[in-house]
Amino acid sequence: MAAYLWEGFPILSPLTIRSNQTIFTVEKLDKSIDRLTHPSQRWDLSFGVKTNSRDDVLFKVMTEAFANKRTMVMPTLNSAHVSGLNKPVLGKVKLNGAHSSGDSTISFDNLVHATATGAGTSTFVQFANHDKVYALTSTANFSAAAGTGTFSIFPSLRKDVPDATNIKFYDDVTFHYYLDDSNIQGITYYDGIISGVDTISIWEAI
Known part of the structure; x- marks a missing residue:
């Protein structure tokens, strides 16, 4: 640890x-x-x-x-880190579209990173508009180039989250x-x- x-x-x-x-x-x-x-x-x-x-x-x-x-x-958990990938940079991964309370599949916008980043299953994540902590139930990979994708969380969202909200990982x-x-x-x-x-x-x- x-x-x-x-x-x-x-x-x-x-x-x-x-x-x-x-x-x-x-x-x-x-x-x-x-x-x-x-x-x-x-x-x-x-x-x-x-x-x-x-x-x-x-x-x-x-x-x-x-x-x-x-x-x-x-x-x-140490094992939640994706081998060979840096942690996502705060402000570089944002919500893609507004999400409602109860959603467990999260769509994201990945902005340009210097290198590819990622977060493994059981990594804790947080959305900038509220304090609840969630855990990834799937690996999230973010390429260096801009793009979109999805990952899953537990528990499901406890609050509505507006479009373009920052998603926080690891020590953030x-x-x-x-x-x-x-x-x-x-x-x-x-x-x-x-x-x-x-x-x-x-x-x-x-």
Whole structure:
């Protein structure tokens, strides 16, 4: 995993990225199962951090303005990077035509790049007109020359997106989140020398 930061602290593996959806399951008398998935969805992340002996700063981060919405760069899986291709340049990939809430196939305009770029399956993407983070369910390749194409996303769009909206990839994707309210509002001192917050859990703000 590439080096990502939370509140200035390096994130340690394992990093868990979970798709949180409401699923209703009913088991019938004949033991068959009916399952209904609600379309709402958010990303939940959990991870540890390396404190680098900055326990005073960590304590402040975990206690001050605990309920506030925060932001960080959305981590991307190393395997999601397309081998041999650079990441798309912000402002060079735009929406081709207006799209409506519920769309999962996205049409794009690829403006001229210096070199071919791309984003692999499971890369996180974002549209400049709203904060929701989406994941690619297909590889998106962008040639150096101008052109058009499509890619698919999960979940489907949560808001209408106007034509020519910038599409953001990789480190340009900002994750808006709240601290999980089960997090301890502070840090634990184990022996007077070592301290930490165990696992940090955060919820996407949607």
